Amino acid sequence: MLALLHTSPVHVPVFDALRDEEAPGLPLRHLVHEQLLGDARELGPAAVREDVLRVLAEAVDRGADAVLCTCSTIGAVAEAASASLGVPVLRVDRPMAAAAVARGRRIVVLAAVASTLEPTAALLRDEAGERPIALRGVLVEGAWDHFASGDTEAYVTAIARAADALTDVDAIVLAQASMAPAAARTTTGVPVLASPRLGLRAAAALVTAGPPGTDAAR
The missing domain is CATH 3.40.50.1860 (Rossmann fold)
Known part of the structure; x- marks a missing residue:
């Protein structure tokens, strides 16, 4: 399952449609947190690091095999969380x-x-x-x-x-x-x-590949 972290609900139907074209059948879980962008714009992306990590950790706990962050402002913060989460996190851009x-x-x-x-x-x-x-x-x-x-x-x-x-x-x-x-x-x-199509395509490939060392990744 691919989790997507959005800072606007307008992205949900866009990425659902792209999934249908690029990776039919791939389960998606949309996480919409608009306040993250507002706080990042006001205080800087580093200020939302803990909030982003919490949201992503919850997604992993609920079964996410990979995460795609669709917000460019907090993309680097989300991507940096990959090491501690144990699943790949890709910024859409x-x-x-x-x-x-x-x-x-x-x-x-x-x-x-x-x-x-x-x-x-x-x-x-x-x-x-x-x-x-x-x-x-x-x-x-x-x-x-x-x-x-x-x-x-x-x-x-x-x-x-x-x-x-x-x-x-x-x-x-x-x-x-x-x-x-x-x-x-x-x-x-x-x-x-x-970024949307290229990002979704790459994130879908991460889910399809599976964790390193698994049969899917070979």
Whole structure:
């Protein structure tokens, strides 16, 4: 079973649909904790470490074979908990980051929430390793207000426009899972990468593989 840690309920149907396409039959357990993002934005991701660990430990106790954290702001905190939990914990944007650095060195991170910019940039640097990359962070002003008010159309449109305005770039990274629909709205010829599908696919593979040393993992 794959547990998913969300900080917004809007992700639940999105990942259910992706599961049906990428890993039919895979059991999912959705854990929605909106306050984690609010606290992380106000106090910093480190401030929610104990709360995240508690939520993830409960998921493991209830049978999770792996955990996917769909919030980029707290992704690194969740991922770091893997060692103490005994099951793999994947942040949803790591597979996207790997794909981005493979596209070229000039990468722009688009975000609707400022607290997501640095964690995403740190992840990209981590995936790049010794390869030199040129990172630029762009906050889509006003986009999060649209999301918070439930105006998804305005939210997606603002992000797509921001992506189309970028130049001199090899890849555009959409820093938050909620931004994914904007990728299909852009007209730029630059690859626009979103995290949900890539993240779900990678997390499903972790569950299918099983723990190291098991028959499933061979």
